[in-house]
Amino acid sequence: MIYLDNAATTYPKPISVQNAVSYALKNYGANPGRAGHSMSIASAEEIYRCRLAAADFFKAPGPECIAFTLNCTHSMNYVLKGLLKQGDHVVTSCLEHNAVMRPLQALSENGVSFTTAMVYPGDNDATVDSFRKALRVNTTLIVCTHASNVWGIRLPVERIAALGHEYGIPIAIDCAQSAGVLPIDMSDGGFDYLCVACHKGLYAPMGTGMLITPNGSNLKTIIEGGTGTNSISMVQPLTMPERMESGTQNMPGIAGVRAGIEFVKSHGIETIYKHEMSLVQYLYKKLSQMKGVKLYTPEPVAPYFVPLLSFNVDEIPSEVIGQKLSELGVAVRAGLHCAPCAHECMGTLEQGAIRICPSVFSNINEMNSFVTALMKII
Amino acid sequence: MGKPLIMFHSITYAMKSRDILFQYGIKSTVERTPRSNANAGCGYSIYVPNKTDEAENILIGQGIKILGRAERDGTL
Numbered sequence: 249m250i251y252l253d254n255a256a257t258t259y260p261k262p263i264s265v266q267n268a269v270s271y272a273l274k275n276y277g278a279n280p281g282r283a284g285h286s287m288s289i290a291s292a293e294e295i296y297r298c299r300l301a302a303a304d305f306f307k308a309p310g311p312e313c314i315a316f317t318l319n320c321t322h323s324m325n326y327v328l329k330g331l332l333k334q335g336d337h338v339v340t341s342c343l344e345h346n347a348v349m350r351p352l353q354a355l356s357e358n359g360v361s362f363t364t365a366m367v368y369p370g371d372n373d374a375t376v377d378s379f380r381k382a383l384r385v386n387t388t389l390i391v392c393t394h395a396s397n398v399w400g401i402r403l404p405v406e407r408i409a410a411l412g413h414e415y416g417i418p419i420a421i422d423c424a425q426s427a428g429v430l431p432i433d434m435s436d437g438g439f440d441y442l443c444v445a446c447h448k449g450l451y452a453p454m455g456t457g458m459l460i461t462p463n464g465s466n467l468k469t470i471i472e473g474g475t476g477t478n479s480i481s482m483v484q485p486l487t488m489p490e491r492m493e494s495g496t497q498n499m500p501g502i503a504g505v506r507a508g509i510e511f512v513k514s515h516g517i518e519t520i521y522k523h524e525m526s527l528v529q530y531l532y533k534k535l536s537q538m539k540g541v542k543l544y545t546p547e548p549v550a551p552y553f554v555p556l557l558s559f560n561v562d563e564i565p566s567e568v569i570g571q572k573l574s575e576l577g578v579a580v581r582a583g584l585h586c587a588p589c590a591h592e593c594m595g596t597l598e599q600g601a602i603r604i605c606p607s608v609f610s611n612i613n614e615m616n617s618f619v620t621a622l623m624k625i626i
Numbered sequence: 627m628g629k630p631l632i633m634f635h636s637i638t639y640a641m642k643s644r645d646i647l648f649q650y651g652i653k654s655t656v657e658r659t660p661r662s663n664a665n666a667g668c669g670y671s672i673y674v675p676n677k678t679d680e681a682e683n684i685l686i687g688q689g690i691k692i693l694g695r696a697e698r699d700g701t702l
Contacts, residue, residue: 280637280670281636281637281670283639283658284657284658289656292641292656293638293641296637296641296642299638310642311638311641311642312636312638312642364659439656476637476667476668477635477636477637477638477668477669477670478635478637478668478669479668480668485635485636487635487636487639487691489636489638490635490636492637
């Protein structure tokens with residue numbers, strides 16, 4: 249199989265990640281942060297090492313700023329529902345995933361309002377201006393994706409963060425498509441909340457995510473329970489990261505996160521980005537020469553895009569093309585990609601689109617095989 | 627000196643404190659806070675057999691919130 253659905257979950261996972269998960273299952277079989285016996289402490293040490301690695305990778309102030317979650321959606325819900333209250337206003341972008349839009353929709357039923365700012369690919373000034381115009385007196389949060397999961401369009405999040413901070417407004421970034429592909433510096437970027445999917449560009453197992461913030465103690469909780477600390481109290485601890493980590497953690501998965509981060513660091517984010525972008529640019533050129541293929545963005549170029557690409561063939565439903573590609577051994581993602589707003593922006597809400605996304609393991613031969621398969625279909 | 631256990635809110639802060647102290651040449655180990663101590667009922671401490679006062683001051687200087695000091699409960 250030629251796997252080009254890496255924007256959903258990267259596959260295959262590096263051997264080092266597989267080994268780390270396997271090692272954890274064999275050797276870290278006790279609950280971390282609960283007991284005092286040696287295997288429990290060893291499990292906790294491994295989780296702590298992962299916090300250290302993540303804090304270093306994202307330039308967070310310290311390991312206590314790393315809370316492990318199930319996925320990016322989970323992290324985003326923690327931020328939005330932990331921070332927003334009746335009367336608050338939020339500015340977001342027109343390219344958001346439902347990980348942002350559905351919580352906002354749910355919150356809107358409780359008196360939270362939001363405005364979507366337009367994003368202008370290749371024109372960061374216009375995009376920042378769009379966010380500026382969307383601000384209101386009662387804006388309490390800016391939340392936006394770092395890069396669209398459908399179109400690969402990268403938002404100027406550092407500038408948007410600076411804009412928000414001019415007015416004392418924090419910013420939460422959906423890093424689902426950017427972590428491991430773009431450099432993310434929490435302190436330099438001025439980001440208040442980073443929501444990360446570890447199973448994508450960090451090559452960790454599914455079911456792993458992170459909420460990275462120095463402000464976690466200020467968030468209301470949406471899940472409470474056992475944390476292994478101050479158990480005599482019925483009140484959820486304020487201290488991060490335990491505040492956001494009730495219940496037993498995904499120990500083997502978190503061991504995989506650390507191995508994934510180390511894998512990305514060993515290759516270098518810039519190298520990974522260049523490799524994947526070169527494949528996407530190659531595909532873009534090939535697809536733009538094929539009759540009936542519709543491309544929706546300019547050719548993806550650094551630094552305005554992340555390496556993924558969506559297209560359609562004439563008016564054929566995207567799922568039909570996706571199915572035919574699957575029959576020819578090519579895995580892509582067709583449909584709306586859980587991001588109807590992003591499709592609405594490009595006028596593809598009805599048809600959806602076929603998304604292709606390489607990983608560090610993809611190569612030019614696979615791109616050619618994909619093109620050959622597509623030519624057979626159309 | 628006495629009370630060689632320094633207690634924290636969580637195991638994360640206990641481990642972070644151990645690492646900070648190591649940079650200052652002070653050795654410590656992470657342990658479960660004994661149940662007999664105040665602030666117990668699940669918690670973690672570091673056992674600092676030497677220079678405990680200095681260690682506590684270093685951690686306070688680094689902005690680490692400390693729950694208190696305790697004796698190490700090593701008897702049945």
